[in-house]
Amino acid sequence: MQNAVSQPKAGESYLLWFIKIVTGLLIIVILFIHFLVNHYLAPEGLLSHAEVVAYYRNYPIVPIMEGFFLVFVVSHSLIGTRSILLDLNLKKNIMRVIDALLVAIGLVATGYGIWLLFAVINWGA
Numbered sequence: 315m316q317n318a319v320s321q322p323k324a325g326e327s328y329l330l331w332f333i334k335i336v337t338g339l340l341i342i343v344i345l346f347i348h349f350l351v352n353h354y355l356a357p358e359g360l361l362s363h364a365e366v367v368a369y370y371r372n373y374p375i376v377p378i379m380e381g382f383f384l385v386f387v388v389s390h391s392l393i394g395t396r397s398i399l400l401d402l403n404l405k406k407n408i409m410r411v412i413d414a415l416l417v418a419i420g421l422v423a424t425g426y427g428i429w430l431l432f433a434v435i436n437w438g439a
Contacts, residue, residue, distance in 0.1 A: 324400070392419065
């Protein structure tokens with residue numbers, strides 16, 4: 315009988331495993347808040363682009379929360395992708411290249427997402 319407690323895979327550090335677990339939980343919390351505010355409290359259940367811009371400008375906590383949401387989703391998805399690739403039992407030098415590629419993808423995706431967040435906040439300003 316297998317142990318039901320989640321543990322890191324071979325080749326996965328406890329830090330990456332812990333980050334994957336924590337970001338997964340935080341994604342659920344922020345997604346719940348996002349849906350509640352943006353779809354249930356909004357008039358007619360959906361905000362227009364102009365309303366989103368005004369919402370971001372008037373409530374600075376919202377773009378901060380959305381920025382964290384972006385970081386959590388990118389981190390969780392890339393660490394999860396790495397975890398799936400570990401199942402292939404690739405050579406260590408190939409995993410190092412993949413790790414570097416995943417970090418680069420994460421930095422580019424996060425940078426672009428943060429840039430878009432600021433673009434929305436500054437729309438028409």
